[in-house]
Amino acid sequence: MENEVDAFWAFAGLMDRMHKNFEMDQKHIRNQLMQLRDLLMIVNPRLANYLESHQSDNMYFCFRWVLIQFKREFSFSDIMRLWEVLWTDLPCENFHLLICVAILDKQMNFIIENKFGLTEILKHVNDLSTHIDLEQTLISAEAIYHQLAASQDKLPRHICAILGMQVLESDDAAASREGSPTKTLAL
Template sequence: GVRRSLRPIVWKYQLRYWPVGCNLQTRRRIDLAKTQEYMRLKQKWIAWIPFLRVNEDDPAVEASASEDAHADSSQAPTPEQLSKLRDAWTRIEKDITRTDMDLPFYNGQGNADTRPGSAASAPSPIPQCPRTCPRVAKGSNTEKLRDVLLTYVLSVEGDDAAQGYVQGMNDLMSPLLQVFNGDEVATFWCYTEFMRRTHNNFRVDGKGMSLHLEILHDLFHYADPGFMAHLDALQAGHLFFCYRWLLVWFKREFSSRAVQSIWEVLWTDYGTKDLLYFFALAIVTEHRDAIVRHLLNFEEVLKYINDLS
């Protein structure tokens, strides 16, 4: 993989934040334009917050009387927009408090230092959401994860707009926020490009993941038809034990550092745009003998594969 100090720069090129070959002046101009656009997108849903009613019994997401009094009716969202914000807010806040909380970046030890005089306490041009949650510290990296996810879900267009937030999207964003050290702008735009590649994983009808498994099945059958026949005999030929790998790009199978290295290799599309499948094939092939000799059914295969992480 790339040296840790270079990773934020390399990822911006890999995820098309900057075009390859641009000079410093061009990069600065792009940075400014992307910052302004991100601020606009985030400010749009922040203006809807005073109109939000999620759960009357939950003070974390309930607008206060003072917020209601100062609500700007000119920025009032449509019922559809408000419903989408309510749904996304509820789902995202449930997930982010369980996202990578074993890492110092999120669990407080390496979180944003908001003490007076610290860099994180300095004024930021990025608009801040006025609503907080008891489980999410103000100014924390967890809060930034929530805000960038909300901005993405509420600004995406086309078919992806209808599906809203789906569990697993947080897993794909978290490493980006870590690499960019809490930079919401870089995280948002690089995540948008990453989702361009992976958005079908989160289709409500499941067709995206079904296609992944079909392609992987064909690759397994081509590479090792005897092993594929054995998996079929174990009722494991559907390869559901690889589902999580393909859904979130092995995010839950390896350490944070390892995932970062794996992703930047997969993004190269070196030799093929299907590196993800070959990586999955390589892992299973490494454990081929153990599966053939010792496992008797799909449940045992699933447990064995899950225990690898």
């Protein structure tokens, strides 16, 4: 940014959103990686199962993506666009996790066909830097969100919570709560 004032306030806004990622206990970042794993299990169970069978389901190879919200993955102009999208919190607050899912979904065949383990996946993910098509990734991530939203009533409650979808009990579920722990999900 050419204007120092704009640069300062953009940085202040960025740190407001991401400061928890830099806490010493890394609790917040680990939580996001587990949310990413859970989303991947719903969106792409084949890849999720592959990662689990190759001791890679901790999603540590996505650490940098989540930590600095893709700063190293895109050009300056692309990262400014991406952050502007992310800062809207639309379609959901954790849209960055759906972006991760979209990128991994696109890389699934390459990872599985090459029988990558954690080290190779990490190298491959790092090598994607500046080679990810932002526009296509945003389109894919938004499509994933809308597919999940359309089947919201079939999603586990914690997935709805990750995506910021309101979890409501139906009247029937509230009436039968004592007999059954099942809840109905709705926007």
